[in-house]
Amino acid sequence: MGQLLDKLQGKEWKRREIKKITDRTFDNLINETGKANLSFEDLYIAVLLVYNEINKCLPGPHFNPPSKLEVKTLMNECDINLDGEIDREEFGTFMKRLTSSTIIVVSQKLIITLAVAPTVAMLTKRATERVPGVGKVVKRLPNSVYASLVTLAIVVFQNARQIDR
Template sequence: MGMGMSFMGGSGGLASQSLTVVMGALFDQFVEKDIKDFDDFHIAILDIFNTINMALPGKHYDAPQQKEIKVLYEQWTNNKIKEEDKKKIFTDFMNKNVNLSKVDQSMVITGAVAPPAAMVIKRSGQSLPHLTAMKAIPDVVFVPTATILALIVVKVSKRMLMKKVASS
């Protein structure tokens, strides 16, 4: 299982040969796309990252930001670039931008705190007369559901906060 992860990084030997083979396959998949404008180009890049994340078990890789893809698109559509150089540009871009997705501290804390909090909420909610329907929900359904909802709320609120900070 660790072999798939070694394809995406490492230097020398089998890892670099494997990386060349993987990048060649990704490039071939990318070139086969019908790309007419930036939107098609952007979708093709995101499709490549989706392919990487679906093919490799375990950790996932973040797609690059739109501005980085825009710079690649401008290089790609430059008439002075030869077809042979496009593969090098693509490979350099992928090597630079294939980064592991990082879990932030707030997600870890929420994942650890949410299950006990869900149990406390369920137990206290069962004693309230207008929330007696909570008794019908089994703990094995309520706790994971509450945990997932808490993680979603943390992730969405963090993205909204980051958007607000970025727009300021």
């Protein structure tokens, strides 16, 4: 239950998840390469690994990683000490800037699912009560159950559309 409540908190939860993913990726690459900082090639591999994890862990559509040119440009902007490599602090800043649009897209989907869907459900309940056969069942359902069922249907529909793409 606690995990569900964390997910409902929105942007902060996504930032924590992305921070965990980026820290784990940085540590793994540093351990594999044996270097203290990431070169451009290592950084691009890290970006691919982070986006792979984001696509697995965060709800929403598939997010394509940026091109090498975009990574190189952002690397130059985030390389504070101008040594041509990215250290842990620079990597955190780099990933925060790189994934900011990802957080916005995921947040928008959560807002639609958790706020708009129940509101629409309650607005349409009266119309559904007038449908022959179904109306009697809908009248007996408590508002919270009806809103939950409609929200669940919208989530299933969103996920089905995402799979079709």
